[in-house]
Amino acid sequence: MAYKGHRINPQKFEKSQIxxxxxxxxxxxxxxxxxxxIINHAFKPMDELFxxxxxxxVSRPTFDNFTKLFKASRTAGIPLSRYVFNSSIVxxxxxxxxxxxxxxxxxxxxxxxxxxxxxxxNINQAALMFVPVAVMIPRYMTINVLGITDTFFxxxxxxxxxxxxxxxxxxxxxxxxxxxIEAAYIDGASEWKVYRKIVLPLIKPAxxxxxxxxxxxxxxxxxTSNYYVSSEGLKTLTFYxxxxxxxxxxxxxxxxxxxxxxxxxxxxxxxxxxLQNSVMNTxxxxxxx
Amino acid sequence: xxxxxxxxxxENSNRRAYVFLFPYLLLFGIFIxxxxxxxxxxxxxxxxxxxxxGFVGFLNYINLITNDEIFMQHVLPNTVAYAIIVGPxxxxxxxxxxWALAQLSKLPRTIFALILYSxxxxxxIAMTVLWKVMFTGDQTGYINSWLMSLxxxxxxxxxxxxxxxxxxxxxxxxxxxxxxxxxxxxxxxILNSDETLYEAAAIDGVKNxxxxxxxxxxxxxxxxMLFAAVMSIVGAFQNxxxxxxxxxxxxxxxxxxxxxxxxxxxxxxxxxxxxxxxxSVALLGIVWIFSSISKKMFAED
Numbered sequence: 382m383a384y385k386g387h388r389i390n391p392q393k394f395e396k397s398q399i400x401x402x403x404x405x406x407x408x409x410x411x412x413x414x415x416x417x418x419i420i421n422h423a424f425k426p427m428d429e430l431f432x433x434x435x436x437x438x439v440s441r442p443t444f445d446n447f448t449k450l451f452k453a454s455r456t457a458g459i460p461l462s463r464y465v466f467n468s469s470i471v472x473x474x475x476x477x478x479x480x481x482x483x484x485x486x487x488x489x490x491x492x493x494x495x496x497x498x499x500x501x502x503n504i505n506q507a508a509l510m511f512v513p514v515a516v517m518i519p520r521y522m523t524i525n526v527l528g529i530t531d532t533f534f535x536x537x538x539x540x541x542x543x544x545x546x547x548x549x550x551x552x553x554x555x556x557x558x559x560x561x562i563e564a565a566y567i568d569g570a571s572e573w574k575v576y577r578k579i580v581l582p583l584i585k586p587a588x589x590x591x592x593x594x595x596x597x598x599x600x601x602x603x604x605t606s607n608y609y610v611s612s613e614g615l616k617t618l619t620f621y622x623x624x625x626x627x628x629x630x631x632x633x634x635x636x637x638x639x640x641x642x643x644x645x646x647x648x649x650x651x652x653x654x655x656l657q658n659s660v661m662n663t664x665x666x667x668x669x670x
Numbered sequence: 671x672x673x674x675x676x677x678x679x680x681e682n683s684n685r686r687a688y689v690f691l692f693p694y695l696l697l698f699g700i701f702i703x704x705x706x707x708x709x710x711x712x713x714x715x716x717x718x719x720x721x722x723x724g725f726v727g728f729l730n731y732i733n734l735i736t737n738d739e740i741f742m743q744h745v746l747p748n749t750v751a752y753a754i755i756v757g758p759x760x761x762x763x764x765x766x767x768x769w770a771l772a773q774l775s776k777l778p779r780t781i782f783a784l785i786l787y788s789x790x791x792x793x794x795i796a797m798t799v800l801w802k803v804m805f806t807g808d809q810t811g812y813i814n815s816w817l818m819s820l821x822x823x824x825x826x827x828x829x830x831x832x833x834x835x836x837x838x839x840x841x842x843x844x845x846x847x848x849x850x851x852x853x854x855x856x857x858x859x860i861l862n863s864d865e866t867l868y869e870a871a872a873i874d875g876v877k878n879x880x881x882x883x884x885x886x887x888x889x890x891x892x893x894x895m896l897f898a899a900v901m902s903i904v905g906a907f908q909n910x911x912x913x914x915x916x917x918x919x920x921x922x923x924x925x926x927x928x929x930x931x932x933x934x935x936x937x938x939x940x941x942x943x944x945x946x947x948x949x950s951v952a953l954l955g956i957v958w959i960f961s962s963i964s965k966k967m968f969a970e971d
Contacts, residue, residue: 489688
């Protein structure tokens with residue numbers, strides 16, 4: 382009986398997969414608990430939120446927490462749509478710019494030759510190892526000097542360079558075979574063309590992963606709203622949701638917090654579902670074989 | 671793969687490379703490098719966020735090593751314990767789970783991947799809403815209520831104040847949220863490996879999934895393995911939000927105080943910015959040493 386080799390990414394269900402599922406199932410359940418909890422909690426009516434003994438699952442779901450949340454937002458001077466708009470603009474701009482800049486830089490670091498290459502890679506990696514809290518005040522100083530405080534630029538520009546994204550993308554570009562790029566050069570392709578036509582399509586999984594990462598960083602970011610922007614009308618949804626739920630620290634607070642968490646979580650979830658197909662893109666190497 | 675490729679010998683390559691790098695480097699320089707350099711500069715001063723910083727030489731570093739009892743007795747041991755468990759633990763867990771997921775067909779894999787990554791998607795918000803409620807110190811807390819109904823304990827445990835339980839809880843939540851971007855990178859790396867390699871290996875005498883993992887999967891995705899390793903190390907040393915979200919800063923009797931929390935404590939509560947900066951430079955050094963070791967392990971030869 383010769384061993385045929387297990388194929389990664391099997392096309393259909395086989396018996397041998399059952400034991401793998403059984404092993405990871407308990408872990409999956411523990412990891413999934415929190416999502417279940419937030420969803421259940423967000424739809425609980427008042428008496429179930431404070432039931433004793435506490436109940437994990439909601440028995441009479443209601444939208445009370447959401448209506449309370451929206452009522453609270455209506456009493457504020459600035460409409461909720463304004464925050465949604467701000468967050469959307471900031472997030473979309475940062476995700477796209479960050480991906481373009483990191484892939485371009487990653488291509489240069491991985492496949493082009495220039496002076497200072499290794500130093501640059503090391504500096505980039507050291508930067509991601511430096512605790513963000515320690516840089517907060519110096520960062521505020523530089524933003525102040527640039528004169529972009531209280532503008533959209535203060536939300537967008539500081540978040541575009543993300544050393545982790547560059548590191549990730551560069552690692553994937555390392556795997557693109559040099560022979561493929563050489564062949565393109567021989568055919569007369571420019572670096573620009575190689576970047577666009579060979580590198581970008583082949584590192585789709587890295588781009589998708591980086592997009593999820595950058596989105597997370599921007600979407601949940603409160604630093605820019607807290608320190609660099611003072612006009613209420615320019616702040617982001619995350620900041621607003623946070624103030625709404627922390628200032629309303631009454632008994633109703635918990636349900637509202639869960640509702641707000643669920644609302645803030647949904648875009649991340651949708652994005653992950655859309656992009657996971659590219660992360661787990663098993664076709665990427667078909668151009669190489 | 672030692673032979674020099676033609677890529678390196680392209681004319682103008684130098685100049686073109688800078689064109690590709692320039693936009694990133696510009697923003698990276700302004701918003702990351704300059705602030706980091708300022709922070710390192712501040713570590714040699716007595717800056718207190720109000721007065722103009724005065725130069726004190728290595729005093730902050732000397733104080734950190736010789737004079738800071740809290741740092742030596744609580745913060746450093748806590749950080750080491752946290753990093754030793756959550757760093758390698760989270761890394762191995764990420765790899766094994768990603769590898770296991772790759773053996774499944776598409777639908778279950780997608781669902782499992784989503785659930786496993788979800789702690790990273792919810793992190794921050796989930797921390798306050800979820801874990802604080804889970805570990806509430808009276809009988810209305812879920813954990814207390816479950817343990818009491820199972821008869822494990824008779825009295826509710828005040829989880830988040832009790833110094834015996836606080837650090838283990840923080841470590842547990844650290845592991846729970848460690849399926850992050852490293853996990854995704856490994857998953858993408860495994861799924862993108864060349865399938866013909868597995869067939870060839872089977873002919874060459876590889877006998878089971880475990881051998882496949884050691885001889886084919888890992889060597890073929892060194893770049894992703896290195897990325898995930900560095901991210902695990904950084905995450906293990908830099909994650910301070912769990913402690914403070916659960917128990918405030920400083921944590922009760924410094925039971926779960928990590929280096930990052932120490933930096934926050936000095937920087938934003940005591941306003942000793944110079945000292946906080948020195949502590950973070952020391953942390954950078956620690957992280958750098960460990961990631962250099964991991965780089966040697968996954969070096970491309």
